[in-house]
Amino acid sequence: xxxxxxxxxxxxxxxxxxxxxxxxxxxxxxxxxxxxxxxxxxxxxxxxxxxxxxxxxxxxxxxxxxxxxxxxxxxxxxxxxxxxxxxxxxxxxxxxxxxxxxxxxxxxxxxxxxxxxxxxxxxxxxxxxxxxxxxxxxxxxxxxxxxxxxxxxxxxxxxxxxxxxxxxxxxxxxxxxxxxxxxxxxxxxxxxxxxxxxxxxxxxxxxxxxxxxxxxxxxxxxxxxxxxxxxxxxxxxxxxxxxxx
Numbered sequence: 464x465x466x467x468x469x470x471x472x473x474x475x476x477x478x479x480x481x482x483x484x485x486x487x488x489x490x491x492x493x494x495x496x497x498x499x500x501x502x503x504x505x506x507x508x509x510x511x512x513x514x515x516x517x518x519x520x521x522x523x524x525x526x527x528x529x530x531x532x533x534x535x536x537x538x539x540x541x542x543x544x545x546x547x548x549x550x551x552x553x554x555x556x557x558x559x560x561x562x563x564x565x566x567x568x569x570x571x572x573x574x575x576x577x578x579x580x581x582x583x584x585x586x587x588x589x590x591x592x593x594x595x596x597x598x599x600x601x602x603x604x605x606x607x608x609x610x611x612x613x614x615x616x617x618x619x620x621x622x623x624x625x626x627x628x629x630x631x632x633x634x635x636x637x638x639x640x641x642x643x644x645x646x647x648x649x650x651x652x653x654x655x656x657x658x659x660x661x662x663x664x665x666x667x668x669x670x671x672x673x674x675x676x677x678x679x680x681x682x683x684x685x686x687x688x689x690x691x692x693x694x695x696x697x698x699x700x701x702x703x704x705x706x707x708x
Contacts, residue, residue: 467507467577468555470530470546471497472539473563475515479693484518484563486698489707493692494518495525496566496705502527504573506559512546537659538669540644544655547648554648557581562642562691567705569687576645579619579683586650587673587680588619591638592688600634603627604693606668608640614684622682625668638684642691644670653678 473494477483484494494511501509511522514534522529530546543560557580559573572590580588591608594600600607606627610620613636625640646654660675662668673680690701 466555467557467559467581468547468551469501469504469507469509469559469561469573470543471501471509471511471561471563472536472542472546473511473513473515473518474534474542475517476534477693480695480698483692484513485521486692488566488698488702488705492521493566494563495521495527497561497563497568498522498525498527500566500568500570501559501561501573504570504577506573506577507555507557510546510550511563512542540651540669541655544651547651556648558646558648558651560644560646564692565642565689566692566701568641568643568689569685572641572643572685572687572689575617575683575685576643579681580645580647583619583681585619585679585681586647586653587678588645589622589670589680589682590641590643590685591682592641592685594634594637594639595688597631597634599639600629600631600637604691604697606640606642607637608682609633609637610682614638614682616684616686619681619683622670622674622680624674625666625670627666627668638682639688640670640682641685641689650678 511529519529536542612620662671
């Protein structure tokens with residue numbers, strides 16, 4: 464049986480940054496950078512779950528594997544469930560959901576999340592990093608998380624809230640949420656069986672479906688700050704960070 468698999472949900476229907484996965488950084492599509500980070504982590508077989516032939520083609524050209532899914536999904540996790548449920552004859556014990564818009568994600572962060580989900584009783588886990596400024600806290604494109612205990616490097620606590628816009632009084636106890644998750648296959652099945660919660664819909668944050676159903680999600684602190692690319696400004700930032708131009 465496959466113990467752990469990494470799946471990267473990706474599609475071309477982003478409204479703020481059209482064709483985002485195919486936009487190039489150092490002459491290579493963003494989705495290929497994400498796939499390569501996952502592959503180089505050696506944390507399990509890596510698949511891109513996508514409804515789009517253009518994405519499948521660039522992943523195949525890079526030497527990667529893809530799974531075709533239907534176009535319409537409410538969340539990346541729903542897309543991953545379709546891919547795992549239909550493609551894997553023997554289901555993986557653990558799944559890492561890596562977002563396709565974090566081309567500078569740390570390989571060590573992927574490894575850290577894998578170690579946790581394989582050796583602890585939590586069904587869901589994710590990561591966070593420190594916020595460096597109030598400006599970051601007030602940026603609605605940066606998702607924040609609050610845990611039940613202060614986080615320290617390599618340690619996990621339980622997430623109690625995720626949000627985009629919050630009260631500044633919570634700044635010192637908030638962290639930048641990293642859009643990467645690990646969960647058991649049974650937890651994945653449970654997630655997709657639950658109705659979308661009001662907070663999930665209002666905040667456009669799928670992780671609230673977990674908390675709103677009183678399921679624990681562990682969050683661990685890392686010392687890197689992977690940039691999620693949602694806007695043209697984000698794209699220019701990541702190109703500079705990764706030495707493109």
